Amino acid sequence: MTVTETRPGAEATTASAPGHHPRRRAWRSRLTRFDLRYTPYVFIAPFFVIFGVFAVWPLLYTGWISFHKWAIIEGDQGWLGLHNYQALFADEYFWNALLNTALLLVLGTGVQLAVALWLAGVLNRKLSASAVWRAGVVLPHIVSVVAVSLVFAQLYGFHTGVVNDVLSVVGIDRIDWQASRWTAIPAVATIIIWRWAGYYALIFLAAMQGIPRELNEAAMLDGASRRRIFWSITVPSIRPTIIFSVVMSTIGAMQTFTEPQLFDVQGTDGTGGSDRQFQTLMMYLYEKGFREFNAGYAATLAWVMFLLIAVVSGINYALSRRIASKD
Amino acid sequence: MKYHASRRVWVVAATATVIALTASGCGSGAGDSDGKTTLTVTTQVDYGYRDLYKEYEKSHPGIKIREVLVDDLPKKLVTQLAANRGASDVVGLGDDTIGEFKPSYQRFVNLADHGVNNTDDPWVRWAYDYGTVEGGKYVMGLRTDIGGLGICYRTDLFKEAGLPTDPERVGQLWPTWDKFTEVGEEFRAKVKDASFTANTGDIWVGMENQHKETFFSESDDSFMADENSGLKQDFLTAASMSVRKVSGGYPPFTPEMANALKTGKAATAVCPAWKLDRTKEASGPGNSGKWSVAAAPQGGNWGGSYLLVPKQTKHTKEAVELARWLTSSKVQKRLFLSKGYLSSHPSVYSDPTVQAKKDTYFSNAPTGKIFAEAVDKMQPIYRGTKDSDVATAFMNALLRVEQGKQKPEDAWSQAVSDAEKVAGD
Numbered sequence: 001m002t003v004t005e006t007r008p009g010a011e012a013t014t015a016s017a018p019g020h021h022p023r024r025r026a027w028r029s030r031l032t033r034f035d036l037r038y039t040p041y042v043f044i045a046p047f048f049v050i051f052g053v054f055a056v057w058p059l060l061y062t063g064w065i066s067f068h069k070w071a072i073i074e075g076d077q078g079w080l081g082l083h084n085y086q087a088l089f090a091d092e093y094f095w096n097a098l099l100n101t102a103l104l105l106v107l108g109t110g111v112q113l114a115v116a117l118w119l120a121g122v123l124n125r126k127l128s129a130s131a132v133w134r135a136g137v138v139l140p141h142i143v144s145v146v147a148v149s150l151v152f153a154q155l156y157g158f159h160t161g162v163v164n165d166v167l168s169v170v171g172i173d174r175i176d177w178q179a180s181r182w183t184a185i186p187a188v189a190t191i192i193i194w195r196w197a198g199y200y201a202l203i204f205l206a207a208m209q210g211i212p213r214e215l216n217e218a219a220m221l222d223g224a225s226r227r228r229i230f231w232s233i234t235v236p237s238i239r240p241t242i243i244f245s246v247v248m249s250t251i252g253a254m255q256t257f258t259e260p261q262l263f264d265v266q267g268t269d270g271t272g273g274s275d276r277q278f279q280t281l282m283m284y285l286y287e288k289g290f291r292e293f294n295a296g297y298a299a300t301l302a303w304v305m306f307l308l309i310a311v312v313s314g315i316n317y318a319l320s321r322r323i324a325s326k327d
Numbered sequence: 328m329k330y331h332a333s334r335r336v337w338v339v340a341a342t343a344t345v346i347a348l349t350a351s352g353c354g355s356g357a358g359d360s361d362g363k364t365t366l367t368v369t370t371q372v373d374y375g376y377r378d379l380y381k382e383y384e385k386s387h388p389g390i391k392i393r394e395v396l397v398d399d400l401p402k403k404l405v406t407q408l409a410a411n412r413g414a415s416d417v418v419g420l421g422d423d424t425i426g427e428f429k430p431s432y433q434r435f436v437n438l439a440d441h442g443v444n445n446t447d448d449p450w451v452r453w454a455y456d457y458g459t460v461e462g463g464k465y466v467m468g469l470r471t472d473i474g475g476l477g478i479c480y481r482t483d484l485f486k487e488a489g490l491p492t493d494p495e496r497v498g499q500l501w502p503t504w505d506k507f508t509e510v511g512e513e514f515r516a517k518v519k520d521a522s523f524t525a526n527t528g529d530i531w532v533g534m535e536n537q538h539k540e541t542f543f544s545e546s547d548d549s550f551m552a553d554e555n556s557g558l559k560q561d562f563l564t565a566a567s568m569s570v571r572k573v574s575g576g577y578p579p580f581t582p583e584m585a586n587a588l589k590t591g592k593a594a595t596a597v598c599p600a601w602k603l604d605r606t607k608e609a610s611g612p613g614n615s616g617k618w619s620v621a622a623a624p625q626g627g628n629w630g631g632s633y634l635l636v637p638k639q640t641k642h643t644k645e646a647v648e649l650a651r652w653l654t655s656s657k658v659q660k661r662l663f664l665s666k667g668y669l670s671s672h673p674s675v676y677s678d679p680t681v682q683a684k685k686d687t688y689f690s691n692a693p694t695g696k697i698f699a700e701a702v703d704k705m706q707p708i709y710r711g712t713k714d715s716d717v718a719t720a721f722m723n724a725l726l727r728v729e730q731g732k733q734k735p736e737d738a739w740s741q742a743v744s745d746a747e748k749v750a751g752d
Binding site: 154180273 | 428586587592726727
C-alpha cells in the first residue's frame with residue numbers, strides 16, 4: 001500500500017477522496033479479484049479482437065453477401081436466398097474448376113510432399129557442405145511466385161519454349177502445353193512442386209534431426225537396409241510433421257491461384273486457358289468477383305471453397321494419420 | 328500494486344489494438360508535408376507522360392505529381408471505389424474498361440461541373456461522347472489518345488513473296504479482310520518459314536472495332552451478339568485464318584509474339600498507332616527499316632483511354648486541371664510527334680505537321696496520314712457495360728480454333744453461349 005501511495009496517480013486518488021478508507025479497501029479487494037480472474041483474458045484479447053475483425057467478421061459478412069445479388073462497387077442489389085448456391089451447383093464451370101483443382105491437389109501436393117520427403121532423407125545423411133545444400137533446396141521458395149510462374153510459362157511456350165526445344169531433340173513433336181488439360185495441369189504442377197518441395201523438405205529435415213541416433217544405429221546393427229530404416233524408423237518418427245504438412249499443403253493447394261493464372265497466355269482474364277483447361281476454383285472466384293464484379297456469386301464460391309477445404313483437410317488428416325502410423 | 332500493473336496492461340492492450348486497427352485500416356493519404364499538393368496519377372500502362380509531369384510541376388510550383396503504374400488497375404479501382412478510399416487523384420482507363428464503371432459513374436467527378444465541354448478545343452465527337460453518361464450531361468472521363476488502325480508489315484518478307492512493299496500499294500492489296508486472307512494464302516505459297524500474320528486475336532479486335540454495334544444493342548444495352556450476322560461473319564473470317572494457316576498463332580501481348588516480330592516469323596501484325604512504339608521495342612533496333620505500315624482493311628480504331636477523377640480525391644480542382652491539360656490538343660500533338668500516339672482531337676490529326684509525319688523505323692511510311700484516314704473512315708462504336716466481360720469469350724474461342732480444338736462454327740456457338748451467361752448475370 002505504501003508503495004502505491006508514493007505513485008503520482010495514487011496520490012491524486014488519495015487527495016480527491018480523503019477519509020473513505022474502509023470503502024476504498026473493499027473496492028480495491030474487489031478489483032484484485034477481478035484482476036486475478038480476468039487479466040489473463042485481457043492478455044490474449046488483442047489476438048481475438050484482431051481475429052474477430054479480420055477473420056470471423058469477413059467470413060460471416062461473405063456469407064451474408066452470398067445470399068444477395070451483390071455488385072462490388074454498388075453493393076446490395078436485392079435478396080436472393082439460396083439462389084446463388086443453386087446456380088453454383090448447376091454451373092458446369094464450377095465443376096470444371098473443381099476437377100482442375102483436385103487434379104492439381106493430387107499431382108502438385110502429392111508429388112511435392114513425396115519429393116520433399118526424399119530430399120529430406122538425402123539431406124539427413126552426412127554430406128559435405130550440408131548447409132549449402134539445405135539453403136539450396138529452399139531457394140526456389142523465396143523467389144517471387146510471379147517471377148517463377150512467368151519464367152515457367154515461357155519455358156512451356158509452344159513456339160519458343162525450352163521444354164519443347166528439348167523434347168524436339170529427343171524427337172517428340174512440339175506440345176502446345178496450354179491447349180489441353182492433360183498437358184497444362186502437369187505443367188502447372190511442376191511450378192508448384194518447384195516452389196514448395198524444398199520448403200517442406202526443410203520442415204521434414206528438422207523433424208528427422210530430432211530422431212534419436214540410437215534407433216538408426218540399432219537398426220543398422222541388425223542389418224536393416226537404408227530404405228528399411230527410412231520407412232520403418234524415419235517416417236513413423238516424424239508422423240506429426242507429415243500430418244501437419246499434408247494438412248497445410250492441402251489448404252494451400254485448394255487455393256492455388258498465381259501459378260495457373262500466370263501460366264495463362266491470355267493474361268489476367270482468369271479463364272485459365274481457351275477452354276478453362278487449367279482454371280482453378282480460386283481463379284473462377286477471381287473471374288466472377290473481380291472481372292465481372294459479381295460479388296454475390298464470388299462470395300458463394302468462397303463459402304463453398306471454405307467448406308470443401310475443411311472437408312478435404314479433414315479427410316487428409318485422417319488418411320495421413322493412418323498411413324504414417326502403420327508400422 | 329496489482330491494480331496498477333493491470334491498468335498498465337489495459338493501456339498496453341488497448342494501444343496495441345488501436346495501433347493494429349489503424350495500421351491495417353488506412354494505407355492512403357499521401358502527406359503533403361512540404362506544403363505542396365501531391366497528385367497521384369495511376370494508369371495501367373505507360374502513357375508517355377513522364378516528361379510532361381516534370382514540365383507541369385515547373386509551371387505549377389504548388390503541385391507535385393506521383394506516377395503509378397498498376398497492371399490490373401480496373402480491379403484495384405473497383406475495390407478502392409467500393410471502400411471509398413485509396414483511389415488516385417487521376418486514373419486512366421482504357422476505352423475497353425471504362426464501360427464497366429459507367430453504372431458507378433457517380434463515384435467520379437462530373438467534369439462538366441468544372442467547365443469541360445466539347446466546344447473549346449473539341450475532341451472527335453464519338454470519342455468525347457463515349458466518356459459521358461446521362462446523354463452527355465455527366466462527363467465522366469476525358470479522352471487521351473485514339474488508336475486508329477493500320478497493319479505493320481515486313482518489307483523484306485513481302486519482297487520475298489513477290490508482294491509490293493510501298494505502303495500505298497500494300498494498302499490497296501486488302502480492301503477487305505477476306506482479301507487480306509487471300510493475300511495471306513498467296514504469301515504462304517511463296518514463303519515457307521514465316522506466317523503471314525501473327526495471330527487471329529488481334530485481327531478480330533481490329534474487325535470488331537469496325538462495327539457500329541458489337542455484343543450489345545445501342546437501344547437498350549441488351550445482348551445481341553447472337554443476332555449480329557456481320558460480327559459472326561468477321562469472326563469466321565478471322566478463325567479461318569487459323570484453319571488456312573495464314574496466322575502463326577503467336578498469342579497477343581506475349582513474349583512469344585514479341586519474339587516472332589523480332590525474328591521475322593510473322594510478316595504482318597495489326598497496328599493501332601499506340602502499338603507502333605511497342606512493335607519497335609519488340610523487334611529491336613536491328614530491324615529498323617524492315618518494317619512498314621499500311622492502311623488496315625476497312626479502316627477503324629482500336630484502343631485509346633480516358634482520364635477520370637474519382638470523387639474521393641481531396642484535390643478535385645487541381646486533379647481536373649491536370650487531366651484537362653494532359654488531354655488537351657496541345658499536349659496530344661506533342662505526344663504524337665514524340666511517341667506516335669494518335670490524338671483524339673481532329674484539330675491535331677488533320678494538322679499538316681502531323682499528317683506529314685514519317686517514321687524512319689517504319690521505312691518512312693506516312694504514319695500520320697495513314698492513321699488519320701483510318702479514323703475518318705470509322706463510325707462511332709457502341710460499347711455495352713459488360714463489353715469487356717464478354718470479349719474474353721470470343722478471344723478464347725479464336726484461341727480454341729488456333730489450338731485446333733474446335734471448328735470455327737462451333738467456336739462461335741460456344742463463344743455466344745459463354746458470353747450470354749456473363750451478360751445474363
